[in-house]
Amino acid sequence: MTSSVLEINQLRFAWNSGKAADSKSAVNPELAASLYLLDIPHLSLARGEKLFLRGPSGSGKTTLLSLIGGILQGYQGELSLFGQPLADLSPSAKDKFRADHIGFVFQQFNLMPWLTMRDNVLLSCQFSARRKKAAIAEHGSISQAASVLLTGLGLSENLHDRPVQQLSIGQQQRVAVARALIGNPGLLIADEPTSALDHSSRNAFMDLLFEQCQRSDCALMFVSHDPSLEKGFDRCISLGDINKSFQPQREII
Numbered sequence: 001m002t003s004s005v006l007e008i009n010q011l012r013f014a015w016n017s018g019k020a021a022d023s024k025s026a027v028n029p030e031l032a033a034s035l036y037l038l039d040i041p042h043l044s045l046a047r048g049e050k051l052f053l054r055g056p057s058g059s060g061k062t063t064l065l066s067l068i069g070g071i072l073q074g075y076q077g078e079l080s081l082f083g084q085p086l087a088d089l090s091p092s093a094k095d096k097f098r099a100d101h102i103g104f105v106f107q108q109f110n111l112m113p114w115l116t117m118r119d120n121v122l123l124s125c126q127f128s129a130r131r132k133k134a135a136i137a138e139h140g141s142i143s144q145a146a147s148v149l150l151t152g153l154g155l156s157e158n159l160h161d162r163p164v165q166q167l168s169i170g171q172q173q174r175v176a177v178a179r180a181l182i183g184n185p186g187l188l189i190a191d192e193p194t195s196a197l198d199h200s201s202r203n204a205f206m207d208l209l210f211e212q213c214q215r216s217d218c219a220l221m222f223v224s225h226d227p228s229l230e231k232g233f234d235r236c237i238s239l240g241d242i243n244k245s246f247q248p249q250r251e252i253i
């Protein structure tokens with residue numbers, strides 16, 4: 001199996017004007033470049049690597065993560081995960097591939113408020129037989145795998161069967177990480193996951209995130225505005241360094 005988690009080559013994406021950008025590129029390559037939100041000659045991520053990606057608001061960080069996650073279509077160029085070109089997968093195969101290989105932690109966590117901590121974590125195993133199998137192989141049962149992760153993230157056993165709507169923001173954040181990591185997905189994508197935390201909770205959260213990724217040899221693609229979080233990453237890059245269409249003050253494309 002390839003040791004590369006992510007391979008991007010000559011990736012181009014425009015939200016509304018992809019066709020306009022294409023037609024103008026033949027006539028005026030510079031104008032075309034300004035119409036694309038993303039024009040990335042190359043980006044890769046190795047197995048277990050921790051990458052910090054920063055960039056100003058509106059520069060396209062979330063768009064890039066959505067492309068990598070196979071949530072957005074309509075790009076040009078090569079985008080492969082674990083050696084698999086995403087363009088070769090049907091929509092349903094892409095959904096399965098995403099559930100099997102990628103864990104997401106979003107700004108708003110996207111937890112099911114009425115479900116317990118444990119049941120939120122187990123959702124990942126409902127969507128992926130591969131991750132369910134991996135969790136059982138490692139811990140004997142998916143419930144035990146969820147308990148081990150939640151406890152490892154500092155959430156004591158007596159909380160595991162409590163609905164997440166009764167939890168603090170910091171506790172919910174850790175549930176989101178456990179849900180993303182159960183069954184060893186290989187890539188964790190985190191989009192501004194610390195935005196709701198205070199300074200000391202943020203540091204503790206980052207330590208736990210690194211520890212959990214290391215334990216499961218999971219690559220981490222972490223997006224944030226906040227350069228104070230860069231410590232501990234293997235590589236820190238700005239979207240402006242890799243995106244030829246980067247415009248710091250970009251508004252609507």
Ligand SMILES: Nc1ncnc2c1ncn2[C@@H]1O[C@H](COP(=O)(O)OP(=O)(O)OP(=O)(O)O)[C@@H](O)[C@H]1O
Nearest residue numbers: 015056057058059060061062063064250251252253
């Ligand atoms: N669904 C959409 N349709 C059209 N344009 C969009 C859509 N989503 C985002 N955009 C535009 O794409 C650009 C980049 O947005 P994106 O959310 O990727 O930036 P970001 O760097 O993640 O910003 P932030 O740090 O504020 O979350 C913005 O100009 C935004 O208006």
